[in-house]
Amino acid sequence: YGLLVGFLVSILLTCDALSFKVISLLGHDVAVTGILFSLSFPVAAIATEVYGYHLAVRIVWIQICSQAFFIILISLIIRVSSNHDPMSALYFDLYGGLWRVLLASTTAVPIAYFINDLLMSAIKIYTKGNLFVSRILVSNIVGAAVLVTISYPINYYHIFPIKHIAEIAFNTWVFKIAIAAIAL
Numbered sequence: 001y002g003l004l005v006g007f008l009v010s011i012l013l014t015c016d017a018l019s020f021k022v023i024s025l026l027g028h029d030v031a032v033t034g035i036l037f038s039l040s041f042p043v044a045a046i047a048t049e050v051y052g053y054h055l056a057v058r059i060v061w062i063q064i065c066s067q068a069f070f071i072i073l074i075s076l077i078i079r080v081s082s083n084h085d086p087m088s089a090l091y092f093d094l095y096g097g098l099w100r101v102l103l104a105s106t107t108a109v110p111i112a113y114f115i116n117d118l119l120m121s122a123i124k125i126y127t128k129g130n131l132f133v134s135r136i137l138v139s140n141i142v143g144a145a146v147l148v149t150i151s152y153p154i155n156y157y158h159i160f161p162i163k164h165i166a167e168i169a170f171n172t173w174v175f176k177i178a179i180a181a182i183a184l
Contacts, residue, residue: 034172116143
C-alpha cells in the first residue's frame with residue numbers, strides 16, 4: 001500500500017513540475033501531464049480493487065495534501081528574489097502560474113478519482129467481481145474525461161485559446177485511454 005501511495009504521489013508531483021508542457025504526438029498536441037498521469041488511473045483502480053474504496057480515497061487525500069505542500073512551497077520560494085542568482089527570473093517564469101495547477105488539481109483530481117473509484121466499486125458489485133479489465137477501462141475512460149474537462153481549461157487558459165485547449169484536452173484524453181488499455 002505504501003509503495004502504491006508513493007508511486008501515485010510521485011506521478012502527481014512530476015505532473016506538477018511539467019504542468020505547462022505540451023508536445024506533438026502523432027501530429028496532435030497533447031499535454032505531457034496527461035500521458036504521465038494516465039499511469040496513475042490503472043494503479044488507483046488496482047488499489048481500489050485490492051484495498052477497497054476507503055483506502056483508495058485516503059490515497060487521493062494524501063496526493064492532494066502532498067501536491068498542495070509542493071506547490072505552495074515552490075510558489076513561495078520562487079518569489080524570494082536574489083540579485084546574484086540569474087536563474088531566479090527563469091524559475092518565476094516557469095513556475096509563477098503553478099497556483100493554477102493547484103486550483104485545477106484540487107478541483108479535478110478528487111472528483112476524477114472519486115468518480116473513477118466509485119465507478120470501479122459499483123461495477124465490481126454489479127458484475128459480482130468479474131470483468132476486471134472492463135471495469136478498469138470503463139472507470140478510466142470516465143475518470144480521465146472528468147479530469148481533462150475540469151483541469152485543462154484552468155491550467156491552460158492563460159497560454160492557449162479555448163479552442164486549442166479543447167483540442168489538447170480531447171487529444172490527451174484519447175491518448176490516456178490508449179495508454180490505460182495498453183498498460184492493462
